[in-house]
Amino acid sequence: MKAEIIAVGTELLLGQILNTNAQYLSQELAGMGIDVYFQTVVGDNMERLRHAIEHAAQRADILLLTGGIGPTQDDLTKDALGAVLGRSLHIDQQAMDQVEKFFAGRGVVMTENNRRQALVIDGSTPLPNETGLAVGIAIAQNDRFYIVLPGPPKEMKPMFEAQAKPWLQLHALTNELPIYSKMLKFAGIGESLLEDKLLDLIQAQNDPTIAPYAKEGEVSVRISTKAKSESEAMRKLDALEEQIQKRLSQNMYASTDVPIEKVIVDMMASRGLTLSAAESCTGGLLMESITAIPGSSSMFLGGIVCYSNQMKEKLLHVPHALLEGEGAPGAVSHEVAEVLAEHVRMIADSDFGLSVTGVAGPAHSERKPVGLVYIGLAERGKQTEVFELRLSGNRDAIRIRTVKTLLYRLWQRLAA
Amino acid sequence: MKAEIIAVGTELLLGQILNTNAQYLSQELAGMGIDVYFQTVVGDNMERLRHAIEHAAQRADILLLTGGIGPTQDDLTKDALGAVLGRSLHIDQQAMDQVEKFFAGRGVVMTENNRRQALVIDGSTPLPNETGLAVGIAIAQNDRFYIVLPGPPKEMKPMFEAQAKPWLQLHALTNELPIYSKMLKFAGIGESLLEDKLLDLIQAQNDPTIAPYAKEGEVSVRISTKAKSESEAMRKLDALEEQIQKRLSQNMYASTDVPIEKVIVDMMASRGLTLSAAESCTGGLLMESITAIPGSSSMFLGGIVCYSNQMKEKLLHVPHALLEGEGAPGAVSHEVAEVLAEHVRMIADSDFGLSVTGVAGPAHSERKPVGLVYIGLAERGKQTEVFELRLSGNRDAIRIRTVKTLLYRLWQRLAA
Numbered sequence: 001m002k003a004e005i006i007a008v009g010t011e012l013l014l015g016q017i018l019n020t021n022a023q024y025l026s027q028e029l030a031g032m033g034i035d036v037y038f039q040t041v042v043g044d045n046m047e048r049l050r051h052a053i054e055h056a057a058q059r060a061d062i063l064l065l066t067g068g069i070g071p072t073q074d075d076l077t078k079d080a081l082g083a084v085l086g087r088s089l090h091i092d093q094q095a096m097d098q099v100e101k102f103f104a105g106r107g108v109v110m111t112e113n114n115r116r117q118a119l120v121i122d123g124s125t126p127l128p129n130e131t132g133l134a135v136g137i138a139i140a141q142n143d144r145f146y147i148v149l150p151g152p153p154k155e156m157k158p159m160f161e162a163q164a165k166p167w168l169q170l171h172a173l174t175n176e177l178p179i180y181s182k183m184l185k186f187a188g189i190g191e192s193l194l195e196d197k198l199l200d201l202i203q204a205q206n207d208p209t210i211a212p213y214a215k216e217g218e219v220s221v222r223i224s225t226k227a228k229s230e231s232e233a234m235r236k237l238d239a240l241e242e243q244i245q246k247r248l249s250q251n252m253y254a255s256t257d258v259p260i261e262k263v264i265v266d267m268m269a270s271r272g273l274t275l276s277a278a279e280s281c282t283g284g285l286l287m288e289s290i291t292a293i294p295g296s297s298s299m300f301l302g303g304i305v306c307y308s309n310q311m312k313e314k315l316l317h318v319p320h321a322l323l324e325g326e327g328a329p330g331a332v333s334h335e336v337a338e339v340l341a342e343h344v345r346m347i348a349d350s351d352f353g354l355s356v357t358g359v360a361g362p363a364h365s366e367r368k369p370v371g372l373v374y375i376g377l378a379e380r381g382k383q384t385e386v387f388e389l390r391l392s393g394n395r396d397a398i399r400i401r402t403v404k405t406l407l408y409r410l411w412q413r414l415a416a
Numbered sequence: 417m418k419a420e421i422i423a424v425g426t427e428l429l430l431g432q433i434l435n436t437n438a439q440y441l442s443q444e445l446a447g448m449g450i451d452v453y454f455q456t457v458v459g460d461n462m463e464r465l466r467h468a469i470e471h472a473a474q475r476a477d478i479l480l481l482t483g484g485i486g487p488t489q490d491d492l493t494k495d496a497l498g499a500v501l502g503r504s505l506h507i508d509q510q511a512m513d514q515v516e517k518f519f520a521g522r523g524v525v526m527t528e529n530n531r532r533q534a535l536v537i538d539g540s541t542p543l544p545n546e547t548g549l550a551v552g553i554a555i556a557q558n559d560r561f562y563i564v565l566p567g568p569p570k571e572m573k574p575m576f577e578a579q580a581k582p583w584l585q586l587h588a589l590t591n592e593l594p595i596y597s598k599m600l601k602f603a604g605i606g607e608s609l610l611e612d613k614l615l616d617l618i619q620a621q622n623d624p625t626i627a628p629y630a631k632e633g634e635v636s637v638r639i640s641t642k643a644k645s646e647s648e649a650m651r652k653l654d655a656l657e658e659q660i661q662k663r664l665s666q667n668m669y670a671s672t673d674v675p676i677e678k679v680i681v682d683m684m685a686s687r688g689l690t691l692s693a694a695e696s697c698t699g700g701l702l703m704e705s706i707t708a709i710p711g712s713s714s715m716f717l718g719g720i721v722c723y724s725n726q727m728k729e730k731l732l733h734v735p736h737a738l739l740e741g742e743g744a745p746g747a748v749s750h751e752v753a754e755v756l757a758e759h760v761r762m763i764a765d766s767d768f769g770l771s772v773t774g775v776a777g778p779a780h781s782e783r784k785p786v787g788l789v790y791i792g793l794a795e796r797g798k799q800t801e802v803f804e805l806r807l808s809g810n811r812d813a814i815r816i817r818t819v820k821t822l823l824y825r826l827w828q829r830l831a832a
Binding site for chain 2 (some may be wrong): 018020027036087188195213266284287302306307310311349359371392394
């Protein structure tokens with residue numbers, strides 16, 4: 001079964017709103033084992049809307065339309081679909097009662113155009129709107145299945161869940177198997193190297209399927225299979241996961257879609273370990289990433305953004321001789337990263353202390369190149385580790401990659 | 417001129433990511449006076465990708481493709497467009513040098529598939545990627561204009577802004593009256609109240625046009641006009657800007673598309689003023705926002721993330737009696753916000769000191785409700801101000817709104 005999602009609304013084409021409906025419906029359809037091959041956005045224009053519906057009906061079995069079913073003149077979705085199917089529209093009495101009751105309850109006179117919200121296509125199943133006024137539509141014709149849903153997500157989601165999904169299961173999905181997926185997450189490895197390490201699996205993939213993708217300094221691999229039951233699917237997915245995990249045990253940090261900082265927070269909190277940090281060029285980004293995770297207050301004690309050398313000396317007791325003067329290594333150095341990590345750990349009396357000092361750009365500093373960063377990892381009773389990074393990209397990219405690398409190193413230490 | 421946006425990526429069709437690129441490009445194209453009639457999403461599949469490109473070329477003058485230009489086997493956008501245009505691909509040497517330099521700089525062996533990131537279509541203009549590795553493409557053929565951009569927004573946006581937009585202006589928009597826009601930026605006011613204050617102007621709009629946008633706790637208004645020359649356009653835009661500025665002088669912080677922290681950094685740097693901060697529930701987000709701005713090192717000295725009470729006492733000398741014990745106001749209080757702002761300012765010896773203490777959730781603390789936040793603003797030789805906020809939304813929303821409010825208060829003080 002192939003589906004296509006058509007979102008209707010000029011405000012989407014002007015970029016005034018984000019098409020979150022397409023994301024929601026795509027996720028839902030994937031979960032039902034229905035392949036979405038195209039998503040389309042079209043404006044409130046009869047000719048182009050008809051064209052989009054006709055074109056989609058040539059290549060998909062299921063069409064989901066969202067938006068354009070309100071009371072105004074430019075709400076044309078039902079008219080356009082009716083025209084494509086060669087069917088007329090009529091007022092659904094139950095929907096009309098609901099519209100009238102709404103206005104009566106508010107003591108407001110109903111304007112005539114609100115009758116449009118109760119329109120349905122002849123021969124269709126009306127889909128009641130439990131959180132709004134415009135009625136939805138489900139209809140089958142020539143082995144095609146058409147669903148019309150409201151645009152506002154708070155109306156669209158409950159209608160899909162309670163009305164459209166059961167209708168599709170009953171009418172369109174009589175012979176289909178549901179699809180199950182797992183998301184494997186990796187750190188400390190690029191997309192291309194990861195693909196290289198899994199190339200034979202990817203090329204031989206059939207069932208389960210394997211799809212790698214990269215976002216925001218992280219790499220993920222989605223593995224999916226169709227199966228009669230969840231337990232049958234999990235047997236297949238777990239076996240593949242184990243193979244991948246063996247090859248990339250140094251990099252695979254989760255088998256659900258979570259960021260690495262979430263895994264770190266959970267690991268440390270469950271073991272009663274605590275963390276502190278001293279950041280220079282990342283300016284708080286590391287601590288912000290960790291404290292964005294609910295529950296981080298049980299393991300993260302705090303830290304210092306030591307942007308200026310004075311703050312490094314005053315709050316973190318970095319010896320002046322390391323920072324300035326003839327032959328001093330300077331703020332961006334192995335030595336200073338080490339002192340920062342150790343001192344912040346001692347000041348906070350935490351189990352781990354992290355540090356960052358580097359040149360994020362755009363200007364270089366201390367005659368050191370943009371992208372040169374030192375990160376430190378101190379642990380109570382252990383030798384402090386310092387890593388030298390040479391990163392490319394702009395200021396944002398350097399800051400994000402620095403934080404991701406440091407989180408990766410901390411995760412490695414915790415997972416060892 | 418009509419444009420169509422084609423986003424390429426199976427992860428979009430599975431609903432794993434939101435198509436924010438389509439929104440961004442739609443806004444940008446609207447700003448250039450180009451009508452977007454369709455947005456399409458298609459998966460990493462050669463046949464369907466070719467079909468989508470061919471179909472779009474029948475109905476649009478300008479095609480913008482995003483995504484599918486990375487190193488892996490399922491990155492097919494350039495191959496598909498090349499096939500549709502009947503042109504071969506070749507390695508762009510400059511892009512290849514950049515890819516090789518990236519791997520050499522990291523001391524990592526480049527896998528062969530990375531060469532794909534340097535591919536361009538014969539006869540096209542390569543669009544350099546300043547924040548990533550995959551090179552973009554601009555090409556004109558048969559009165560159609562094709563642009564290929566990377567999928568990750570961090571790479572796509574700078575490439576569109578710096579490379580694709582000027583190319584389109586030069587090649588595709590030769591006969592159009594150019595459109596000129598100004599982006600007016602507001603803080604400390606919601607979208608609906610702002611719209612209410614400008615309602616008569618918005619309803620009477622004709623030339624220039626007025627379009628309000630809300631995003632990430634900020635409100636923007638784009639005013640646009642078509643004109644023969646920049647000076648003619650600016651006369652019209654400046655007159656409207658002045659009207660709007662008069663009505664919203666307490667909220668309009670810029671007439672270019674910059675975040676408020678950029679305005680603050682520039683104001684303080686140019687006056688030789690310095691800043692420090694003490695953050696509890698925002699965990700570094702405030703300092704991260706400020707240090708994300710290039711040049712912030714000349715005005716931002718540093719600060720402390722005092723997540724635990726111990727850190728508040730030890731590093732910021734908050735009296736124990738304020739934090740704990742019978743009748744103590746507690747960490748989330750007017751008193752503690754005041755002490756934090758004043759003490760961090762004194763420790764850093766900065767002109768201004770900012771502070772945050774509050775409950776970001778999801779759990780409440782100290783029996784205080786989620787969303788209760790105190791922010792402090794200390795200035796050398798002036799009375800410290802503390803504001804109580806009662807914010808709604810989830811943890812992320814509360815943290816972002818807190819930071820935006822504090823930046824707004826600092827801007828107000830500087831602008832007064």
